[in-house]
Amino acid sequence: MAIVFLNRMEIEREQEVGAAQVWIEESDGLWSSGWSELDAFEETDREIWYEGAVWNEMLAVYRHQLAAKLAEGYRPVIRDTFQEFLESGQRGRYTQKLVCYSELNADEELYKRLAVWRRAKATEEHRAPYLIATNRALRLVSTFLPQTIDELRELPGIGENTVQRYGEDLILQTSGMERKHAFPLDWVDRRLDEETFEAWTYKNKERKFKREAERVKATRLLLQASEGSGEEVVSLTQISQESGLERRELIEMMESLEKNGCNLDAIIAHELRLMPEQQQLAVREAYAETGDTFLKPVLKKVYGEELPSEPGLDILYEQLRMIRIRCRRESERLEALDRAQRQDANTAATEEPTQPEIVVVPNAAAKTKRRQETGA
Template sequence: MHIVFLNSMEKRQDERLIPAKVWIGEERGVWRMGWSEFDAAGQERESIWYEGGSWSEMLHIFRHGLAMKLSDGFRPLIEGVFHEKEAGHRTNAAQKLICYSELHGNEELYNELAVWRRKKASGERKAPYFIASNRVLRLISTFVPQTVEELLQLPGVGDSKVQEYGQELLQFTSGMKREHTFPLDWVYRQLDDEAFMSWFYKQKENKYKQDLDQYKIRRSILEGISAGVSLEQLEEQHATSRRELVELLEQLEQEGYDTDALIESELAHMSEEEKAAVWKAYEELGDTLLKPVLQHVYGTDIPADQSLDQLYEKLRMIRIRYRRQASARLDVG
């Protein structure tokens, strides 16, 4: 086997160093990738992470697996993996503040803020994250800002957020005792470098896990299209909502994949008259927004046997076809 990538790693544990290595090899068009770790007796234990013909799949698995090891405390002897030198030594103020807040949060205050956000979102008919993200609430609960100027020093809090909700947020922190003051420069001195790096790689692990799951779903959809699998079956296989699956179909279509077999199957019970009405609405109103098309075709008379989500699903699928035809016309022109 021809080794095309190798990096040595080590982890300090109980006053000893645990050596390891991550590697990628190729032989006759088959990629192999794995992790080798040495125990206290010096015995090597090898785990194969991937073996197959897909470089793209292997890369997704490599990123996720390596991020897991890095978040567990392993560090590369040769820097360059995930740009960890840059992440470790560059002054990244926002990331370090977020890290500190997640490691030293005030759960009681955080929960109070979360209750306020939920009520606010319900009253304004907004998604809760439009009011404030979980990270913003963590930052507030940890650093306890008591003035507008202090609130603005937190990552994710801008002028518009302060104008809308600043005074309400400060009502929770006004007069509270706190161990530290603003400005927050002390965080960069107090936060342990190793704790920050483990947290940093944990964020990458979570991201790469999402990327890997997304990749597997995309591949499954493409295989399912060839095999005649329905959206319902894909939904059961991956515990993914139909809306997310249809959005993935839109992405695959944009990337040049042919999704029409699955679309044809899902729209089989839709009348030709209804399809024509939706198509005409796209021609007249454009295909950017779905709500005007929905109202144009169905008005306020939503069919009794269908939900609003089902109607939007059909509109999305017909929009895939509409955009494909519009793109084909542009290519010809």
């Protein structure tokens, strides 16, 4: 076993300093990473984070678990070792501090009222709620209580378009509320405890790297499942349980993998095995007629206006998306074939025709006459 990476970590507790080691090892092409608690420089507990042959997956798991330890309060003895973790938080530091402060100090009652307002506005305008305002934006408003449009503009993540369309509505929600702070918000940098901010930063990194690790693992499982056949194919439900991703996210990944040239038809066939062929054909015909950009027109064309409630509706949408993957792959195959045929035709048309070689062969009578004239 070769040690590829090893670093000592420490954490300050009430009356002592705890120590541990984070490590990466390799043996015969197999990678392992983990965490070891230390007692007087001796290992007392060895926690395995990853064992396997996929470097990218090992690295994703390592980042996630390391971020979790940093969020707990562990710090590397040599801080330069983890520049990715310790310095990336410096970018946009002021903005991040405002966001951190808002998540820790928001007026929850006001936040709930803002969420109700957003939902009503989204219904009125037939838009997704996050296009009206993100959760982060609502928390910033419910924490810093802007009373004017100019104050609203100071909050990060609230662009000019949002200010123009919804600024007056947002100010109306906060008007008249008592606040104990002032704008500008530079006081946040002084009031927010550095340790609190650092722990919040690492907690966010933990969530981010957890998602990355789940996606890396899910990609491997999808590609492995695509190589199976018949009953050997692993279902999306099994992949979801093992990777931690929802089925909807897995299908989105399948769409992306297919665009990159991966053939996942084995998984699609397994998931559609209970869907009648006639129904699949009807969906294909609907795509051909309405296009494949939007799913709802296809859904209504195949199943009518009265659609089932969840979870039945979710299953129908999953089936539509998987059939769409097949339709797009078939369309791309036909387009590629058509391009190849046109290219061959153009090549044949531009090539210069070869001139046939003309060979003159004298006939027998001419040969005899020449012999007589020469006396041969």
